[in-house]
Amino acid sequence: MKIAVCVKQVPDAAATKRIDPGTKRLDRSGEDALNPVDANAVEEALRIRDASGDGEVVLVSLGPEKALDSVRKGLAMGADRALLVSDPEAAGSDLVATSFLLAKALERESADLVLFGQQASDSDGAVLWAAVAERLRLPLISQAAELTLEGGAVTGKRQTEFGYDVIRAPLPAVVAVADSINQPRYPSLKGIMGAKKKQQDVLSLADLGIEAEDAGASGSRTEVLALSDPPPRGETRKLEDDGTGAEKIVEFLAEKRLL
Amino acid sequence: MSTLVFLEHHGDELQKGALGILAKASQLGGDVAGVVLGSGVESLAVDAGRFGATTVYVVDDPKLEAPLPQPRVDAIAQLVQEKGIETVLFAQSILSADIAAGLAARLGAGLNWQLVDIAAQDGTVVGKQSALGDSVLVDVGWTTTPRLALFRAGIADPVETGGSATVESFEVGFEEHSLAAEMLEQAHEESSGPSIEDAEIIVAGGRGLGAPEGFGMIEELAKALGGAVAATRAVVDAGWYPYSAQVGQTGKNISPGLYVACGISGAIQHKVGMQNSKVIVAINKDANAPIFEFADLGIVGDVHTIVPKLTELVRARKG
Ligand SMILES: Cc1cc2nc3c(=O)[nH]c(=O)nc-3n(C[C@H](O)[C@H](O)[C@H](O)COP(=O)(O)OP(=O)(O)OC[C@H]3O[C@@H](n4cnc5c(N)ncnc54)[C@H](O)[C@@H]3O)c2cc1C
Ligand SMILES: Nc1ncnc2c1ncn2[C@@H]1O[C@H](COP(=O)(O)O)[C@@H](O)[C@H]1O
Numbered sequence: 320m321k322i323a324v325c326v327k328q329v330p331d332a333a334a335t336k337r338i339d340p341g342t343k344r345l346d347r348s349g350e351d352a353l354n355p356v357d358a359n360a361v362e363e364a365l366r367i368r369d370a371s372g373d374g375e376v377v378l379v380s381l382g383p384e385k386a387l388d389s390v391r392k393g394l395a396m397g398a399d400r401a402l403l404v405s406d407p408e409a410a411g412s413d414l415v416a417t418s419f420l421l422a423k424a425l426e427r428e429s430a431d432l433v434l435f436g437q438q439a440s441d442s443d444g445a446v447l448w449a450a451v452a453e454r455l456r457l458p459l460i461s462q463a464a465e466l467t468l469e470g471g472a473v474t475g476k477r478q479t480e481f482g483y484d485v486i487r488a489p490l491p492a493v494v495a496v497a498d499s500i501n502q503p504r505y506p507s508l509k510g511i512m513g514a515k516k517k518q519q520d521v522l523s524l525a526d527l528g529i530e531a532e533d534a535g536a537s538g539s540r541t542e543v544l545a546l547s548d549p550p551p552r553g554e555t556r557k558l559e560d561d562g563t564g565a566e567k568i569v570e571f572l573a574e575k576r577l578l
Numbered sequence: 579m580s581t582l583v584f585l586e587h588h589g590d591e592l593q594k595g596a597l598g599i600l601a602k603a604s605q606l607g608g609d610v611a612g613v614v615l616g617s618g619v620e621s622l623a624v625d626a627g628r629f630g631a632t633t634v635y636v637v638d639d640p641k642l643e644a645p646l647p648q649p650r651v652d653a654i655a656q657l658v659q660e661k662g663i664e665t666v667l668f669a670q671s672i673l674s675a676d677i678a679a680g681l682a683a684r685l686g687a688g689l690n691w692q693l694v695d696i697a698a699q700d701g702t703v704v705g706k707q708s709a710l711g712d713s714v715l716v717d718v719g720w721t722t723t724p725r726l727a728l729f730r731a732g733i734a735d736p737v738e739t740g741g742s743a744t745v746e747s748f749e750v751g752f753e754e755h756s757l758a759a760e761m762l763e764q765a766h767e768e769s770s771g772p773s774i775e776d777a778e779i780i781v782a783g784g785r786g787l788g789a790p791e792g793f794g795m796i797e798e799l800a801k802a803l804g805g806a807v808a809a810t811r812a813v814v815d816a817g818w819y820p821y822s823a824q825v826g827q828t829g830k831n832i833s834p835g836l837y838v839a840c841g842i843s844g845a846i847q848h849k850v851g852m853q854n855s856k857v858i859v860a861i862n863k864d865a866n867a868p869i870f871e872f873a874d875l876g877i878v879g880d881v882h883t884i885v886p887k888l889t890e891l892v893r894a895r896k897g
Contacts, residue, residue, distance in 0.1 A: 443691075443692055447679065449677075449680045450680060454683050457755055461676050479828060484763070540687060541721065543718060544716075545716070549712055555872065555875075558877055559878045560880070564887075565887035566891065569892065572859075577779070
């Protein structure tokens with residue numbers, strides 16, 4: 320059983336996220352992290368691998384070279400190796416270009432199962448898997464809160480606006496998991512040390528046989544035209560709980576005549 | 579300008595969100611068409627005329643019976659190509675997002691998401707996207723046609739135009755991979771339990787409660803305040819609390835006088851269901867949690883110490 324997991328490096332939650340007004344792209348110069356919900360996809364892959372007795376978990380990512388620093392967290396959790404597609408020409412890829420590049424990388428792996436996280440914290444898209452599944456011409460299950468593998472098929476249970484769906488797809492298949500599917504393990508110290516030694520390949524566009532015109536801005540079909548401030552919000556107050564947090568809330572509710 | 583709106587239906591009802599997008603489509607000028615996909619759905623199509631569609635295409639096929647995205651990609655792709663449609667609009671939903679993204683790959687068409695508005699500008703189309711946790715509004719464009727747009731849930735209400743639509747049926751073929759996934763079961767739960775939609779005060783719990791038992795103290799606080807209990811998808815999926823209490827994109831959309839969020843990060847899909855609450859109070863131990871960006875009062879601290887104490891204080895105050 321070979322499982323590929325698509326993971327992304329995103330700005331750390333503590334960093335203020337901004338779009339660079341010059342390049343009109345997300346400013347990726349600050350602290351980074353592995354996209355938090357992608358850890359759920361890695362965790363699910365590890366569980367499936369370990370339950371099946373043998374198999375391999377490959378992390379697949381598209382991003383700048385420093386993305387390996389974040390991808391390594393997945394290796395520290397227990398994934399076997401990582402593959403990063405990185406090329407200056409790939410920067411600024413939108414959904415059309417990103418799905419194209421990732422699909423090319425995934426085609427080389429021909430995994431039985433391709434897993435995705437719930438959504439990237441910097442894009443709030445929750446869409447990439449559907450584009451990748453289409454490019455790979457594989458069946459898709461998204462938002463899976465439960466997964467079972469049996470008889471060469473994967474079955475997922477997922478929430479919709481109306482309740483729960485149960486969907487089955489024959490392998491190979493693409494599955495995006497919800498953040499409720501599991502509790503990702505913390506990497507152990509041994510895992511963190513071992514991660515550095517695991518195989519980590521960086522592939523350029525040329526390595527994947529991709530023309531520059533199919534990547535980055537030229538391979539994209541959307542563009543950012545302008546940035547503006549959102550409508551002003553009401554006043555917000557944030558207080559550190561110094562032992563009087565509950566009192567502060569009561570005072571506030573009284574002030575608002577809600578008590 | 580020819581615009582197509584995907585008209586999602588559930589049972590024998592067109593979805594309100596999609597009908598609302600018909601009104602957005604009319605802002606672009608030109609023809610506004612809708613498309614209904616399913617099995618035995620012909621009669622639904624007529625309804626869309628009242629909300630601004632002049633043509634409604636119907637693809638009626640048993641292969642479209644289950645609400646799965648991939649066969650719908652096949653159908654819309656063929657329709658777009660045959661009719662020369664320039665812009666396709668979707669109201670955000672679990673189904674629509676997967677169709678829109680699949681279509682982007684199939685047609686090599688640009689997809690912009692989290693849109694809150696769209697307009698025709700100098701002969702082209704510009705979308706307004708709310709990005710990075712609603713900290714910035716981005717004007718987004720498309721470099722080619724067809725253009726694909728996915729609107730944020732609940733941004734537009736249907737507008738009755740009193741018109742009527744020409745219904746046109748359309749036949750399509752399906753790709754093998756599009757038919758590979760199969761719907762085994764649709765457990766469409768009826769809402770049971772106390773309604774959170776009518777409550778003036780809501781106390782909501784998320785994964786920060788740590789365990790299902792955490793909802794005990796949430797219920798206590800709700801009782802003390804005279805309110806009802808709500809939950810995030812993460813804890814509903816995990817079985818900590820019933821689906822009927824879920825707030826957000828795939829749950830309920832509520833606007834109580836007070837919303838107390840306990841151990842909730844404030845993800846955008848949760849926010850869209852509760853941001854119209856008059857007063858929002860949040861308790862979260864992570865000072866960087868997005869919920870603090872839009873809570874009127876945020877306390878950075880542990881729910882396990884603050885919530886029980888708050889309940890006590892509220893009780894004492896109410897006597
Ligand atoms: C298409 C789609 C639809 C979705 N629909 C919905 C929806 O309808 N409703 C919905 O809610 N979500 C929905 N989601 C999921 C959403 O994106 C988030 O994943 C979810 O809301 C997170 O739930 P949470 O806040 O409970 O958990 P988390 O994001 O895990 O947040 C838990 C929070 O608790 C805090 N915490 C932990 N321990 C403590 C403590 N002891 N004291 C105080 N704070 C603590 C943490 O700091 C964290 O901020 C949807 C996602 C997608 C992609
Ligand atoms: N650049 C990337 N490289 C690899 N995987 C990605 C990348 N961007 C997004 N993903 C995966 O796709 C999921 C959904 O991303 P998005 O559609 O951007 O919200 C994420 O949770 C990741 O699993």
